[in-house]
Amino acid sequence: MMQRLVNGSPADTLALADRAVQFGDGVFRTLKMVGGAVPFWLRQLDRLTHDAALLGIEAPAASDWLADIAELHRQGVRDAALKFIVTRGESQRGYAVPDVVKPTRIAQAAPLPAYPDTLQSDGVAVRWCDTKASWQPRLAGIKHLNRLENVLARNEWRDAAIFEGLMCDRDGAVIEGVMSNVLLQEGKALVTPKLESGGVAGVMRSVALEAAARLNWSVSEININPERLLRANRVWLCNSLIGMVPVRELAGRHWESHPADQQLLEVIRTMEKEETACF
Amino acid sequence: MMQRLVNGSPADTLALADRAVQFGDGVFRTLKMVGGAVPFWLRQLDRLTHDAALLGIEAPAASDWLADIAELHRQGVRDAALKFIVTRGESQRGYAVPDVVKPTRIAQAAPLPAYPDTLQSDGVAVRWCDTKASWQPRLAGIKHLNRLENVLARNEWRDAAIFEGLMCDRDGAVIEGVMSNVLLQEGKALVTPKLESGGVAGVMRSVALEAAARLNWSVSEININPERLLRANRVWLCNSLIGMVPVRELAGRHWESHPADQQLLEVIRTMEKEETACF
Numbered sequence: 217m218m219q220r221l222v223n224g225s226p227a228d229t230l231a232l233a234d235r236a237v238q239f240g241d242g243v244f245r246t247l248k249m250v251g252g253a254v255p256f257w258l259r260q261l262d263r264l265t266h267d268a269a270l271l272g273i274e275a276p277a278a279s280d281w282l283a284d285i286a287e288l289h290r291q292g293v294r295d296a297a298l299k300f301i302v303t304r305g306e307s308q309r310g311y312a313v314p315d316v317v318k319p320t321r322i323a324q325a326a327p328l329p330a331y332p333d334t335l336q337s338d339g340v341a342v343r344w345c346d347t348k349a350s351w352q353p354r355l356a357g358i359k360h361l362n363r364l365e366n367v368l369a370r371n372e373w374r375d376a377a378i379f380e381g382l383m384c385d386r387d388g389a390v391i392e393g394v395m396s397n398v399l400l401q402e403g404k405a406l407v408t409p410k411l412e413s414g415g416v417a418g419v420m421r422s423v424a425l426e427a428a429a430r431l432n433w434s435v436s437e438i439n440i441n442p443e444r445l446l447r448a449n450r451v452w453l454c455n456s457l458i459g460m461v462p463v464r465e466l467a468g469r470h471w472e473s474h475p476a477d478q479q480l481l482e483v484i485r486t487m488e489k490e491e492t493a494c495f
Numbered sequence: 496m497m498q499r500l501v502n503g504s505p506a507d508t509l510a511l512a513d514r515a516v517q518f519g520d521g522v523f524r525t526l527k528m529v530g531g532a533v534p535f536w537l538r539q540l541d542r543l544t545h546d547a548a549l550l551g552i553e554a555p556a557a558s559d560w561l562a563d564i565a566e567l568h569r570q571g572v573r574d575a576a577l578k579f580i581v582t583r584g585e586s587q588r589g590y591a592v593p594d595v596v597k598p599t600r601i602a603q604a605a606p607l608p609a610y611p612d613t614l615q616s617d618g619v620a621v622r623w624c625d626t627k628a629s630w631q632p633r634l635a636g637i638k639h640l641n642r643l644e645n646v647l648a649r650n651e652w653r654d655a656a657i658f659e660g661l662m663c664d665r666d667g668a669v670i671e672g673v674m675s676n677v678l679l680q681e682g683k684a685l686v687t688p689k690l691e692s693g694g695v696a697g698v699m700r701s702v703a704l705e706a707a708a709r710l711n712w713s714v715s716e717i718n719i720n721p722e723r724l725l726r727a728n729r730v731w732l733c734n735s736l737i738g739m740v741p742v743r744e745l746a747g748r749h750w751e752s753h754p755a756d757q758q759l760l761e762v763i764r765t766m767e768k769e770e771t772a773c774f
Contacts, residue, residue: 218587220511229508230516232499232601237509239642240519271643272650297588301516304646308497309576309605311642311649311673322511326588351630351665354647362641363518363590364550367583368633370590371551386630394590 219291219325221284226291233306234320240361242303242320243267243275245419248328248456249296252289256456257493259419264300267358272313273304276321284323285495296325297457301361329457336481339464339471340379340453342393344442345369349383349391349414357417370394380453382445382466385414390440393453396461397421400440401450401476410437420454427483442467449474460484498570498604500563505570512585513599519640521582521599522546522554524698527607527735528575531568535735536772538698543579546637551592552583555600563602564774575604576736580640608736615760618743618750619658619732621672623721624648628662628670628693636696649673659732661724661745664693669719672732675740676700679719680729680755689716699733706762728753739763 220228235241245264247254254260261278268275281300288296301322307314332338347369355362369381380393392398392415399408399421406428411417428435445451450471451463460481464471499507514520524543526533533539540557547554560579567575580601586593611617626648634641648660659672671677671694678687678700685707690696707714724730729750730742739760743750 218512222511228511230511232501232507232509232603233497234516235646237513237515238640239646240640241643241646271647299588309578309608311645313646313650324511329588347633348631350634352627352644354626355629355643360643361517361519362643364520364634364639364641365631366590367514367518367520367592368550371592 217327219288219293221287221323223321224280224283224287230320230322231306233308234303235305235307236301236303236320236361239311240363242301242361243271243273243359244299244301244361245359246456247298247300249293249298249325252294253492253494254285254298255488255492256419256423257491259422259491260300260456263359263417263419264302267360268302268319270358271304271360273302273319275302276319280321281323282495284321288323288325289495293325295328297328299324299326303361331458336459336461339462341377341465342380342382342453342463343373343378344467345372345381345383345394347372347383349385351386351413353413356413356415357411359416359418366394379461384442388441390442390445391415396453396455396458398445399424399452399454400445400448401452401474401480402448404431404476405434405436406480407436407438407440409440418455420456420459423484423487424452424454424460424480427480427487430483431479450477496606498567498572500566500602502600503559503562503566509599509601510585512587513582514584514586515580515582515599515640518590519642521580521640522550522552522638523578523580523640524638525735526577526579528572528577528604531573532771532773533564533577534767534771535698535702536770538701538770539579539735542638542696542698543581546639547581547598549637550583550639552581552598554581555598559600560602563600567602567604568774572604574607576607578603578605582640610737615738615740618741620656620744621659621661621732621742622652622657623746624651624660624662624673626651626662628664630665630692632692635692635694636690638695638697645673658740663721667720669721669724670694675732675734675737677724678703678731678733679724679727680731680753680759681727683710683755684713684715685759686715686717686719688719697734699735699738702763702766703731703733703739703759706759706766709762710758729756
């Protein structure tokens, strides 16, 4: 069961002329709604607007998204994986953007994924993907609709015991998980791949980095190779739906909980409380 | 005015649940219809099926596309830029492909672009794009729906005197035009960028290479840097709508017609006659 709004009105379809269909010409964000409240609401809208601007797309006003939330609420949506999409809008044939083009705003509400209760306590098993992350500086960090490489990477495995796959770029640097960002805890430091040539800069990634900074840990975005990742005290996966999930197992390496884990998670919980919008 | 069919039926919309909308998860081909006839019909379907297979998508049978052509014909379509799209189909949230998924077949008919009659005789002015072609071997050569980099590259210029932009990759190798393939005539040789890490392998590109081979020219897919391109006797742009168009001007370099031009074009005209499907 999925509720969908296009430009504020209930709809299950999109115009074929929309550039999302033709070119994947748009951006999106995934948000978690629990009991009608959305953690990191403002960050999500900020990132969506930021990404849209990088592609030359004018993002909708916050009031439009609030109207969508109100409409979804009216439809009974309380707990959901929300997806907000902004496309460049409709155009005729060809890559050129018309002088006048009206962005399309899409809000989708899907059921929250049924993750086990032990996801965050027990951690997850992950694998390396053969599919490499693209090199494309113009799109790096942007959560855009060109997601074929994630589709190909995710479909390298069907074993339900594997929660996530990690992707490296052409130079062998770790970039991200198929659906998550990756952070390494190294003593009192939190490091994450820099996303200058690929990958998506997720909201939870920014939250985790800020949480570590609040703890006075060292924080940096750097080149990380797989060997360094395997030596970390802790490897975290994060996105807005899973929150912070530790890696339990990767390529024969096993991780146990680390004393600093709870410090980090505690600060993130505090930030989440501070930054949750209740509608 | 644009005619559109989804799975054979007239439609102007696509399900939001379609993975083309969510991820750009599909492939396409652009075909030219003139007087109801389509040049290189079988090559187009072959490439579409080939590309779909590389992404694990089952392409529609030729008979389905023939039914679409018949329906468009019934609607009065005779001269058109056709776009055939195959998406992976609909799914719930997430990158994973469901065990059962039914591809979506889309046929669009747009007016043929209004190119000047002198396009092929006079040639065109082109520019270098700042936007680089992605490095992504898993998608290289495939005409897939993740076309944001083409959108960004095309929107670097608005000067109508510039017909096309050329894109290089991270290593400085020429890959393609925003909407065309690039071929260099070097004496009795025709060379074109190899597409191992990016770019789209167009049907006209394959036609031109075969035509050169029929002339007993040397034919190769190689690394081409901009300096080599500027030294060529002739630089050709090609796609299914423009056919073969010579570059007249690029970065201060001007080209005149070359004696070998007409030989190549003559063979291509012959091939087109041999391979045009009349419906």
